[in-house]
Amino acid sequence: MALLYLIVYRTSQATAVIAALALVLMVGFIAVEIVMRFFFSTSTFVQDEFLGYGLSICIVWSLGYTLENGSMIQVNLLSSRLSDTTQRWLTAIGSAATAFVILGLTYMFWLRAAKAWDRGSVSATSAEMPVWIPETIIAVGLLLFALQLMAHAARHITDHPSPAPAAVLDHHDQ
Amino acid sequence: MEALFSAFAVFGILLVFLSAGLWVFASIALVSVVSLYFLGGMDLARIGSITGSIVNRYASAWELSAIPMFIWMGEIVFRTDISMRLFRGLSPFVSMIPGKLLHTNVMGCTMFAAVSGSSTATTATVGKITTRELFNRGYDKSLAIGSLAGAGSLGLMIPPSLVMIVYGILAEESVARLFAAGVFPGLMISGLFTGYVVIRSLLNPSLVPIDEQRFKLADFWSALGDLFPLLLLMVVVLGSIYSGIATPSEAAAVGVCMSLVIVVLTRQFSLRLMIESLMGALRTSTMICILLIAAAVLSTTMGFLHIPADVATGIASLNLSPWGLLAILSLFYLGLGFLLDGNSIVVMSLPIALPLITQAGFDPIWFGVYLVLMIEMAAVTPPIGFNLFVLQGATGYPIGRVARSAFPFFALMVVGVFLLALFPQIVLWFPDLIYGK
Numbered sequence: 001m002a003l004l005y006l007i008v009y010r011t012s013q014a015t016a017v018i019a020a021l022a023l024v025l026m027v028g029f030i031a032v033e034i035v036m037r038f039f040f041s042t043s044t045f046v047q048d049e050f051l052g053y054g055l056s057i058c059i060v061w062s063l064g065y066t067l068e069n070g071s072m073i074q075v076n077l078l079s080s081r082l083s084d085t086t087q088r089w090l091t092a093i094g095s096a097a098t099a100f101v102i103l104g105l106t107y108m109f110w111l112r113a114a115k116a117w118d119r120g121s122v123s124a125t126s127a128e129m130p131v132w133i134p135e136t137i138i139a140v141g142l143l144l145f146a147l148q149l150m151a152h153a154a155r156h157i158t159d160h161p162s163p164a165p166a167a168v169l170d171h172h173d174q
Numbered sequence: 175m176e177a178l179f180s181a182f183a184v185f186g187i188l189l190v191f192l193s194a195g196l197w198v199f200a201s202i203a204l205v206s207v208v209s210l211y212f213l214g215g216m217d218l219a220r221i222g223s224i225t226g227s228i229v230n231r232y233a234s235a236w237e238l239s240a241i242p243m244f245i246w247m248g249e250i251v252f253r254t255d256i257s258m259r260l261f262r263g264l265s266p267f268v269s270m271i272p273g274k275l276l277h278t279n280v281m282g283c284t285m286f287a288a289v290s291g292s293s294t295a296t297t298a299t300v301g302k303i304t305t306r307e308l309f310n311r312g313y314d315k316s317l318a319i320g321s322l323a324g325a326g327s328l329g330l331m332i333p334p335s336l337v338m339i340v341y342g343i344l345a346e347e348s349v350a351r352l353f354a355a356g357v358f359p360g361l362m363i364s365g366l367f368t369g370y371v372v373i374r375s376l377l378n379p380s381l382v383p384i385d386e387q388r389f390k391l392a393d394f395w396s397a398l399g400d401l402f403p404l405l406l407l408m409v410v411v412l413g414s415i416y417s418g419i420a421t422p423s424e425a426a427a428v429g430v431c432m433s434l435v436i437v438v439l440t441r442q443f444s445l446r447l448m449i450e451s452l453m454g455a456l457r458t459s460t461m462i463c464i465l466l467i468a469a470a471v472l473s474t475t476m477g478f479l480h481i482p483a484d485v486a487t488g489i490a491s492l493n494l495s496p497w498g499l500l501a502i503l504s505l506f507y508l509g510l511g512f513l514l515d516g517n518s519i520v521v522m523s524l525p526i527a528l529p530l531i532t533q534a535g536f537d538p539i540w541f542g543v544y545l546v547l548m549i550e551m552a553a554v555t556p557p558i559g560f561n562l563f564v565l566q567g568a569t570g571y572p573i574g575r576v577a578r579s580a581f582p583f584f585a586l587m588v589v590g591v592f593l594l595a596l597f598p599q600i601v602l603w604f605p606d607l608i609y610g611k
């Protein structure tokens with residue numbers, strides 16, 4: 001099981017690296033757009049659309065990494081008073097229930113992507129991006145997140161430590 | 175009556191999930207699905223279709239891209255020597271004011287808030303230098319901790335502010351206007367804190383050590399050099415928005431580029447800095463964005479169950495004056511502040527609070543600033559007060575002592591709320607001046 005947890009976590013980490021690259025590209029895209037607008041009075045005309053695609057990679061592809069590193073906010077006022085075993089089971093049940101919802105959502109995005117593919121839908125911009133691409137990006141990200149959630153649930157049932165490095169665990173920001 | 179039952183049921187289920195220690199985003203998502211299924215009588219396919227559309231709309235909303243970029247900028251600044259420079263740069267100037275270096279907390283946080291949208295980052299960055307320096311030099315520990323806890327929360331009010339971006343998107347208000355609206359209330363709160371430190375220091379000189387250090391003119395020039403990188407970043411970020419060169423989202427990218435230029439010029443650039451700042455930014459921004467998406471689903475759920483409209487009708491039937499409504503909402507937010515973090519408070523309460531407040535005739539921009547101030551107060555109230563946690567970690571003192579030290583500053587923020595309510599122009603005059611009414 002330890003190997004399985006590690007493989008799922010490494011996958012989450014790898015997709016988070018892709019998300020980080022997307023963030024770098026978003027910054028670069030905006031810099032180019034501002035330079036074009038300010039110095040050459042023209043535009044890429046697709047900034048908003050591509051920032052949207054970049055953002056969906058940023059958010060959805062780093063969900064598993066964020067979750068396993070303990071960065072998702074919890075209110076553990078009451079649960080912290082429960083025994084370790086009860087806490088673990090509550091976390092496992094909650095993770096499994098969330099995984100169920102995310103899997104349902106993944107299926108919906110799969111249906112949306114398949115419909116866009118069949119119809120040959122493209123975005124209503126000059127880029128004419130095939131709609132199935134961003135829909136599939138979200139579907140894949142959600143599927144990987146559901147996997148991480150199921151691994152999280154199983155890890156708590158088997159009382160296995162997190163494969164995430166301790167240095168980044170429980171990082172919260174507001 | 176049915177809507178009232180639905181409202182209690184939704185919040186009841188939400189409380190159960192939250193109490194069980196489930197993540198806030200998951201609690202909100204699950205309560206939405208459960209409510210639509212059991213209370214709304216929808217089948218799972220329809221729920222999936224509705225939720226899918228909302229997730230698609232928000233996950234690819236370009237306006238949200240400001241969040242990861244502003245956080246990345248803050249992470250870059252947080253991981254470099256900017257805070258040390260800030261302390262060195264402010265020291266000669268504040269030494270002339272009663273309270274001396276205690277003002278590095280308030281002024282440091284005020285300045286740092288202008289390049290960071292987060293109160294935790296502001297408190298942690300300024301606090302990692304000032305607490306040690308102030309303690310070592312014999313300044314009153316309570317006043318040092320309290321002023322830092324209070325002033326750190328200014329990170330939420332002074333633009334760029336992450337909570338204001340979240341509010342702007344959910345309330346469909348201009349983020350640039352909200353940023354402009356936060357400037358003077360932020361400075362007002364900062365002024366209240368500074369005034370308090372001055373008065374306490376004058377009434378009780380033993381709070382401040384007798385310091386024989388005299389600064390020469392050269393020290394002031396050198397101090398300006400230390401402050402220059404932060405001032406440059408402030409001017410570039412805010413200047414790009416208000417000069418019309420960039421939108422708030424684009425200004426975030428400008429800020430990232432500028433901060434990278436600064437770290438290269440100050441020879442602090444490294445691959446490790448890039449990786450750590452990027453991954454830190456991803457963790458925080460994903461946490462906020464998924465919360466926003468879940469909140470949008472909850473908001474739609476409440477709409478389907480007619481909760482906001484019926485609660486608004488119910489409250490309207492009480493014939494409360496606008497001030498009565500505001501007083502009740504303030505107590506409600508104070509209560510939420512004891513339990514939840516700022517972003518969770520905004521996303522959970524807005525679907526009900528915003529229609530009420532606009533119906534009562536309050537300006538939504540003013541309400542955004544008021545809400546941010548309430549959230550600032552939440553950041554210094556136990557048991558869930560993020561600034562208190564940061565300072566507990568930085569000083570090693572128990573949370574109770576940190577909270578007691580922060581209490582006078584919490585009280586000053588209550589004064590600030592009254593001032594904003596009595597004089598709404600403190601909020602509105604600047605955005606009106608820049609963007610027109």
